[in-house]
Amino acid sequence: MKMQIWNLFRVRGAGLLFLVGFGALLLMRCGSPKEIVQPIAYNHKVHLTEAGLDCRDCHKGVENSIRATIPSIKVCASCHSKIKGKSTAEAQVVEAVKSGTEIPWQRIYRVPDHVFFSHRRHVTAGKIACKTCHGDVEKLTKPASHQLVPIAMKTCMKCHDNKSISNDCIHCHV
Amino acid sequence: MTKWGMVIDLNKCTGCGACVNACRIENNIPNVGPEAAHNGRSMDWMQIVTEYDGEYPDIRITHIPLLCFQCDNAPCTKVCPVHATYQNSDGLVGQVYYRCIGCRFCMAACPYSAKKFNYAEPDVPEEYENHLNPDVTRRMKGVVEKCSFCHHRLAHAKDLARYEDRDLRESDFQPACVESCPADAMVFGDLENPDHTVHDLKDSSRVFRLEEELGTEPKVYYLKKEDK
Numbered sequence: 001m002k003m004q005i006w007n008l009f010r011v012r013g014a015g016l017l018f019l020v021g022f023g024a025l026l027l028m029r030c031g032s033p034k035e036i037v038q039p040i041a042y043n044h045k046v047h048l049t050e051a052g053l054d055c056r057d058c059h060k061g062v063e064n065s066i067r068a069t070i071p072s073i074k075v076c077a078s079c080h081s082k083i084k085g086k087s088t089a090e091a092q093v094v095e096a097v098k099s100g101t102e103i104p105w106q107r108i109y110r111v112p113d114h115v116f117f118s119h120r121r122h123v124t125a126g127k128i129a130c131k132t133c134h135g136d137v138e139k140l141t142k143p144a145s146h147q148l149v150p151i152a153m154k155t156c157m158k159c160h161d162n163k164s165i166s167n168d169c170i171h172c173h174v
Numbered sequence: 175m176t177k178w179g180m181v182i183d184l185n186k187c188t189g190c191g192a193c194v195n196a197c198r199i200e201n202n203i204p205n206v207g208p209e210a211a212h213n214g215r216s217m218d219w220m221q222i223v224t225e226y227d228g229e230y231p232d233i234r235i236t237h238i239p240l241l242c243f244q245c246d247n248a249p250c251t252k253v254c255p256v257h258a259t260y261q262n263s264d265g266l267v268g269q270v271y272y273r274c275i276g277c278r279f280c281m282a283a284c285p286y287s288a289k290k291f292n293y294a295e296p297d298v299p300e301e302y303e304n305h306l307n308p309d310v311t312r313r314m315k316g317v318v319e320k321c322s323f324c325h326h327r328l329a330h331a332k333d334l335a336r337y338e339d340r341d342l343r344e345s346d347f348q349p350a351c352v353e354s355c356p357a358d359a360m361v362f363g364d365l366e367n368p369d370h371t372v373h374d375l376k377d378s379s380r381v382f383r384l385e386e387e388l389g390t391e392p393k394v395y396y397l398k399k400e401d402k
Contacts, residue, residue, distance in 0.1 A: 064337070066330075066333065112311075113308070113311045113312075114271065114272055114311035116309075116326065116329045116330075118333045120333070120337050121333050121336060121337070124337060125336050125337065166263070168262050168263060168268070169260070169262075169268050169270045169273075170262055170266065170268035170269075170270070170322070170325055171329065173268075173270050173271075173272070173311075174309060174310060174311060174325065174326035174329060
C-alpha cells in the first residue's frame with residue numbers, strides 16, 4: 001500500500017514537472033521580446049507638432065528608396081546647435097551635434113536578410129500609411145521599446161491577399 | 175505571361191569561367207576548399223563541363239556552361255514534400271531555404287545535378303564579411319540551394335520600374351553570369367516577349383536542350399557548336 005502511494009506521488013510529480021516546463025515554454029514564447037533601449041530619449045511627438053516636421057524630413061529614403069533610413073546627426077544639427085529647452089535628452093543631442101558624433105540608434109524594425117522589403121513600393125506606389133505598419137508614431141513621447149506593429153509573414157500576406165498582390169514566395173524571399 | 179530563359183551560344187563560349195566566378199560573388203557561394211570539392215561537395219551554382227571530340231592534334235573542344243535550367247516541367251518541384259521548391263508564375267523554379275528541410279529528394283530528382291546540399295555551415299573568413307552581397311541571403315547547413323537566375327535582381331528591377339512608373343526593360347534584369355560573359359555567349363530575357371533577343375534566338379536552327387527527351391522542358395537553350 002505504501003509503495004502504491006509513493007508511485008502515485010511520483011507520477012503526479014512528473015505531471016507537475018511537465019506542466020511547469022510547458023508553462024515556462026509558453027511564457028518564453030509569449031513573453032514580451034527584449035526591450036530596446038535607445039541611447040537618447042528621442043521624442044517623435046514634439047518634432048511632428050512643435051517643430052512642424054514630417055516623417056519624410058527625417059526618414060529621407062522612405063518615398064524614393066528601399067530603406068527609410070534613420071536620420072544622421074547632420075539632420076538634427078539644423079535645429080539643435082544650442083540648447084533651447086530644459087531636457088537632458090536635448091542637451092545630449094546638442095553635445096553630439098557639437099562633436100559631430102553619430103548617435104548609435106538601435107534598430108527596432110528589421111526583416112530577416114532572406115526577405116526583400118521595399119519602402120518606396122509600399123509608400124509611393126502602394127500609398128500605404130506609415131501607421132499601418134508602424135502604429136501611432138506621432139503620439140510617441142519617448143522611443144518605442146518594441147515593434148508597435150510586429151513584422152510577421154502573416155501580416156504581409158494578409159494585406160497582399162486583400163489587395164490582390166502576389167504572395168509568391170520568391171517575391172519576398174531572396 | 176513572362177517566361178525567363180537563357181540561350182547559350184557554344185560557338186562563342188571559351189570556357190573562361192568568368193560566369194562561374196561572377197555567380198559565386200553575386201550569390202555568396204562559399205568556397206568549400208579543395209578536399210570537400212574533391213569529394214563532390216562543391217557549392218557552385220554554375221559549372222562548365224568540357225567535351226573532347228577526337229584525339230590531339232585533331233581535337234575539338236566544346237565548353238558547356240551548366241546551371242539550373244528552371245525547367246517548365248521541373249521534376250524537383252514534384253517531389254518536394256514541403257513546398258520549398260516550386261514553379262512560380264514567371265517560370266522560375268523557386269527555392270525557399272528557410273522552408274527546406276534538407277531531405278534532398280529534389281537533388282535526386284534533378285537530372286542535371288543543378289542542386290547543391292549544404293553539408294557544413296558556410297565558412298566565410300571574417301575579413302570577407304563586408305564583401306558579401308547583402309541582397310542575397312546566406313544559406314545554412316542542412317538545406318538545398320541552386321541557381322535562382324539571380325531573382326533577387328528581378329525583385330530590385332521590378333521595384334525600380336514600378337517607382338519610375340514604367341514596364342520592365344530587357345536590360346533591367348540580367349543575371350550576373352550573363353552580365354560577366356566577355357564573349358557575349360549568354361543571352362537572357364523573356365522567352366515570350368518578341369522584343370527580347372532570346373525570343374527569336376531560341377528558334378534558331380542550331381538550338382538544342384540537354385536531355386530534352388525527358389520532357390523536363392528546360393528554359394536554358396544551347397546553340398550547337400559548328401565548324402566555321
